[in-house]
Amino acid sequence: xxxxxxxxxxxxxxxxxxxxxxxxxxxxxxxxxxxxxxxxxxxxxxxxxxxxxxxxxxxxxxxxxxxxxxxxxxxxxxxxxxxxxxxxxxxxxxxxxxxxxxxxxxxxxxxxxxxxxxxxxxxxxxxxxxxxxxxxxxxxxxxxxxxxxxxxxxxxxxxxxxxxxxxxxxxxxxxxxxxxxxxxxxxxxxxxxxxxxxxxxx
Amino acid sequence: xxxxxxxxxxxxxxxxxxxxxxxxxxxxxxxxxxxxxxxxxxxxxxxxxxxxxxxxxxxxxxxxxxxxxxxxxxxxxxxxxxxxxxxxxxxxxxxxxxxxxxxxxxxxxxxxxxxxxxxxxxxxxxxxxxxxxxxxxxxxxxxxxxxxxxxxxxxxxxxxxxxxxxxxxxxxxxxxxxxxxxxxxxxxxxxxxxxxxxxxxxxxxxxxxxxxxxxxxxxxxxxxxxxxxxxxxxxxxxxxxxxxxxxxxxxxxxxxxxxxxxxxxxxxxxxxxxxxxxxxxxxxxxxxxxxxxxxxxxxxxxxxxxxxxxxxxxxxxxxxxxxxxxxxxxxxxxxxxxxxxxxxxxxxxxxxxxxxxxxxxxxxxxxxxxxxxxxxxxxxxxxxxxxxxxxxxxxxxxxxxxxxxxxxxxxxxxxxxxxxxxxxxxxxxxxxxxxxxxxxxxxxxxxxxxxxxxxx
Numbered sequence: 002x003x004x005x006x007x008x009x010x011x012x013x014x015x016x017x018x019x020x021x022x023x024x025x026x027x028x029x030x031x032x033x034x035x036x037x038x039x040x041x042x043x044x045x046x047x048x049x050x051x052x053x054x055x056x057x058x059x060x061x062x063x064x065x066x067x068x069x070x071x072x073x074x075x076x077x078x079x080x081x082x083x084x085x086x087x088x089x090x091x092x093x094x095x096x097x098x099x100x101x102x103x104x105x106x107x108x109x110x111x112x113x114x115x116x117x118x119x120x121x122x123x124x125x126x127x128x129x130x131x132x133x134x135x136x137x138x139x140x141x142x143x144x145x146x147x148x149x150x151x152x153x154x155x156x157x158x159x160x161x162x163x164x165x166x167x168x169x170x171x172x173x174x175x176x177x178x179x180x181x182x183x184x185x186x187x188x189x190x191x192x193x194x195x196x197x198x199x200x201x202x203x
Numbered sequence: 204x205x206x207x208x209x210x211x212x213x214x215x216x217x218x219x220x221x222x223x224x225x226x227x228x229x230x231x232x233x234x235x236x237x238x239x240x241x242x243x244x245x246x247x248x249x250x251x252x253x254x255x256x257x258x259x260x261x262x263x264x265x266x267x268x269x270x271x272x273x274x275x276x277x278x279x280x281x282x283x284x285x286x287x288x289x290x291x292x293x294x295x296x297x298x299x300x301x302x303x304x305x306x307x308x309x310x311x312x313x314x315x316x317x318x319x320x321x322x323x324x325x326x327x328x329x330x331x332x333x334x335x336x337x338x339x340x341x342x343x344x345x346x347x348x349x350x351x352x353x354x355x356x357x358x359x360x361x362x363x364x365x366x367x368x369x370x371x372x373x374x375x376x377x378x379x380x381x382x383x384x385x386x387x388x389x390x391x392x393x394x395x396x397x398x399x400x401x402x403x404x405x406x407x408x409x410x411x412x413x414x415x416x417x418x419x420x421x422x423x424x425x426x427x428x429x430x431x432x433x434x435x436x437x438x439x440x441x442x443x444x445x446x447x448x449x450x451x452x453x454x455x456x457x458x459x460x461x462x463x464x465x466x467x468x469x470x471x472x473x474x475x476x477x478x479x480x481x482x483x484x485x486x487x488x489x490x491x492x493x494x495x496x497x498x499x500x501x502x503x504x505x506x507x508x509x510x511x512x513x514x515x516x517x518x519x520x521x522x523x524x525x526x527x528x529x530x531x532x533x534x535x536x537x538x539x540x541x542x543x544x545x546x547x548x549x550x551x552x553x554x555x556x557x558x559x560x561x562x563x564x565x566x567x568x569x570x571x572x573x574x575x576x577x578x579x580x581x582x583x584x585x586x587x588x589x590x591x592x593x594x595x596x597x598x599x600x601x602x603x604x605x606x607x608x609x610x611x612x613x614x615x616x617x618x619x620x621x622x623x624x625x626x627x628x629x630x631x632x633x634x635x636x637x638x639x640x641x642x643x644x645x646x647x648x649x650x651x652x653x654x655x656x657x658x659x
Contacts, residue, residue, distance in 0.1 A: 008448070009442060009444065012444050012447055012448065013444060015447075016444055016447060034598075034601060034602065034609070037602070037609035038601065038602070038604075038607055038608060038609045041606070041607045041608060041609060041611065042606065042607065043605060043606050043607075043611055045605050045606070045611075046604060046605035046606020046607065046611070047606055049482065049605050049606075050606065060268070060272055061272045062271065062272035062273060062274065062275040062276075063271055063272060063275065063276075063277070065275075066275075066276075066277040069277075091272065093268070096487065096488040096489075097481045097486070097487050097488045097491075098481075098482070099481065099482055099483070099485045100482075100605075115485065117487060117488075125487070155485060156483060156484060156485060156540065157484060157485020157540070158485075162483060162612055162614070163605055163611060163612070164605070164608075164610065164611030164612045165610075165611075165612050165615050166610050166612065166615035166616075166618075166619060170610065170615075170619060171619065174619040174620075174622045175622060177622070177623070178622040178623060178625050178626055179626075181464070181623060181626045182625075182626035182629055182630075185460055185464075185626055185630055186629075186630070186633075188456055188460065189453065189456060189457050189460075189630070189634055192452045192453040192455075192456040192457070193453045195449055195452065196449040196450055196452055196453050198449075199449035199450075200449060200450060
C-alpha cells in the first residue's frame with residue numbers, strides 16, 4: 002500500500018470515529034434536554050395552544066385538525082365567544098395572541114390572555130380576559146372563560162412572562178460557554194499539532 | 204495586472220509574533236487577469252443566485268401557514284415535512300464538492316437550472332409530499348449554487364475588492380428576504396395562484412442565466428489547477444476527505460466550529476423572533492411585518508459595511524466586532540419589552556449578526572488552496588453551518604416551549620444560547636489568521652508554512 006493510500010485509510014478511520022463521537026454527543030445532549038424538559042406541563046402553554054386551535058377553526062384547509070386540537074385541550078364550544086362575527090375569508094380568526102403568567106390555586110389555574118380578532122375592514126378589535134384551566138392527568142384542560150381579576154396581566158400590559166430562566170440557568174450557561182471555549186481550544190490545538198506531526202513525519 | 208508586493212506580516216494565524224519575519228512569499232498571481240467589466244458581469248450573475256437563496260428560504264418560513272391550508276394537513280404532518288426540506292441544504296454538499304473536479308462554471312450553470320426546474324415544479328405540487336420532495340431538490344441545487352458563487356467571487360476578485368464583492372453578494376441574499384416581505388405586503392399570496400406565485404418568480408434566475416451564460420467564464424484559478432492536473436502535477440480525483448488531511452485540518456476545524464457556534468444561536472433567534480415578538484411581547488401581526496421589513500432593510504447594510512471593513516481593517520477585527528455586536532444586540536432584542544428599543548436592537552442584531560456573513564465566507568474559502576477550496580467551503584457550510592440551521596431552531600423550540608420546555612420562554616432561551624457564541628470571540632482573536640490584502644496564492648503559501656510549523 003502506498004503512503005498516500007495508507008494515509009487516506011487512516012483518515013477514513015479517524016473520520017468514522019469522529020462521526021460516531023459527534024453522534025454520541027448529540028444523543029447525550031438529547032438525553033439531557035429530554036431529562037430537563039421532563040415533568041413540565043404549564044397551564045400557560047395549554048391555554049396558548051387552545052387559543053391557537055380556536056383561531057385556526059376558521060382557517061381554510063385546517064379546520065378539522067384545529068377542532069381536534071381544541072377538543073383535546075377543552076373543546077371548541079368554549080371558544081365560540083372569542084371568534085369574530087364577520088367572515089374571516091379562510092384566514093385564522095386571531096392574527097395574534099398572547100398569554101400571561103398563570104395564577105395557581107390547587108388544581109385550578111387562571112391564565113390572562115389578550116388577542117386581536119380578524120376584521121376585514123379597519124382595526125382588528127382587541128379581546129382580553131382570563132382562561133380558567135383544571136388539571137387533567139399530567140396536563141391541563143380549559144374549563145371556562147372569565148373576566149380578568151385585578152393583577153391579571155399579560156406581558157405587554159406589564160405583567161410577568163409565563164416562565165423565565167432563573168439565576169442558576171444563567172450561571173450554568175456561562176459555565177457551559179466556558180466549557181465549550183476550553184473544548185474548542187483543545188480541538189484546535191490538537192488539529193495544529195497533528196498537522197505538524199504528520200508533516201514532520203512525511 | 205501589476206501585482207503589489209506582499210505586505211509584511213508579523214502575526215500569523217492569530218498567534219504571537221514570531222521572532223523572525225516569515226519568508227517573503229514569491230508565488231506569482233495567475234496570468235489570466237479579469238477585466239473590471241467582466242468582474243462586474245460576474246457579480247451581477249452571482250448576486251441573482253444569492254438573492255434567490257435568501258428569497259427561497261424566506262418563502263417557506265413566511266408562507267408555511269398558506270401552504271398548510273392548501274394541502275389540508277395537520278401541524279404534526281407539517282412539522283415532519285420540514286425535515287427532508289431542510290436536509291436539502293446538507294445534501295447540497297455532495298453536489299458542491301464536484302466544483303473542484305469538473306469546474307465552477309458548469310456546476311454553477313447546472314445548479315441554476317436544477318434550482319429553477321424544481322422551484323417551478325414546487326409551484327405545481329399536488330400534495331404536501333410532492334411539495335416537500337420538490338423543495339428538497341430545489342434546496343440541494345440552491346445550496347450548491349450559493350457555495351459555488353462564493354468560491355467564484357473569492358477566486359476571481361483581486362485581494363483589493365474581494366471583501367466588497369462578498370459584501371455585495373450577501374447584501375442581495377438579505378434583499379431576497381425583504382422581497383418576500385414586500386410581495387406579502389402587496390397581497391400577492393391572496394391572488395389567484397396564492398403562494399404558488401412566489402415559486403413561479405423563481406424562473407427569473409434562469410432568464411438571467413440564459414442571457415449571460417456564454418459570457419460566464421471558468422475561474423482562472425480553476426483553469427490553472429486543471430492545467431496542473433493535465434500535466435500530471437496533481438492527482439485527477441480529489442478524495443472526499445481531502446480537506447481533513449493534516450495540512451488543512453487545523454483551518455477546517457477552526458473555521459467549521461466558528462460557523463457552527465455562530466449558526467446555532469443565530470438561526471435559533473431568526474427562526475423564532477416573530478413568534479417571540481407576538482406571543483411574549485404582544486406585537487401585532489402588522490407590527491411584526493413592519494419591523495421585519497424596516498429593520499431588515501436597514502440592517503442588511505451590515506453585509507456591505509462588513510465587506511468594506513474587512514478590506515480596510517482586516518478579517519479578524521471585523522469578525523470580532525461583528526460577533527460581539529451580534530451577541531450583544533440579540534440579547535438586548537430578546538430581553539427588552541420597549542418597542543422602540545426593540546426596533547433598534549433588531550436592526551443592529553441583523554446588521555451585526557447576519558451581516559458577519561461576508562467575513563465568514565472569506566474565512567471558509569480563502570484559507571484553503573484552489574484544489575480543495577470548493578470542497579472545504581462545502582464542508583464548512585453544508586456540514587458545520589447547516590447543523591446550526593437545523594438544530595438551532597429545534598433547540599429553541601424544545602427548551603422554550605411554553606408548555607413543556609425546561610426554560611419555557613423563547614426570549615430567555617435565545618439569550619442563553621447566545622452565550623454559545625461568546626467562545627468564538629476568543630477563538631477569532633487568538634487563532635484566526637489575518638488575510639487582509641493577500642492574494643490567494645500568498646495565503647496558501649503562508650498557511651502551508653503554519654501547518655508545517657515553519658512559523659508558529
